[in-house]
Amino acid sequence: MGLGWLLAGRRPGVRVVSVEREAERVAAVRELFAEVADLEVVHGDWTEIRRHGPFDLLVLDGGGNGKRSVPADPDLLLNPGGTLVVDDLTPLTAWPPTHQGRPDTGRTVWYDHPSLLTTEVRLAPDFATLLATRRP
Structure with missing residues (x-):
């Protein structure tokens, strides 16, 4: 979906x-x-995406923890000023963030990355998305 x-929201071409x-x-x-x-x-x-970038918009579906074993590198995958969307997260309720009682490194990797400015958008009481912009 x-x-x-x-596809519906993109500009032609x-x-x-x-x-x-x-x-x-x-x-x-x-x-x-x-x-x-x-x-x-x-x-x-998901690592196959590396051969097709860099991108102005990169959506990593499946939550931050789904990319934990081999983290995505925004310096390689995003153009300067490009946006990263990390979908399917539970909302942040405390800092530092945890997931199932452990540090949520699948989320903090994006907050802590020196090339990114990252924020979370809560889309429902139990659903959040991270939005990050690669610094120029």
Whole structure:
């Protein structure tokens, strides 16, 4: 659904790259959006996005902890002034943030990154998104 929103909201000619781990979903998305220009759907884990950047907008779906094992590098993935969106987070209620009783390094990696200005937007009582801008 998120990919559909990105496609609907983009300016004409803006390239969109999506990465999906599950082959069946890749095939379904490619079929669904077969007529959409400037869309590439890549089969693999999220690190495949590195070969397609840098981007003006990068959306990392699945929450901050989903990118913990190999952190995304905003210096490589974002153009200066580009925006990073980290979706599917529980709202921040205390500092330092925790998740399931442990330090939430999947979130603090974005707050602490020297190249980013990061804030959280609460979208519902139990749902939040981080927005970060890469410094010029």
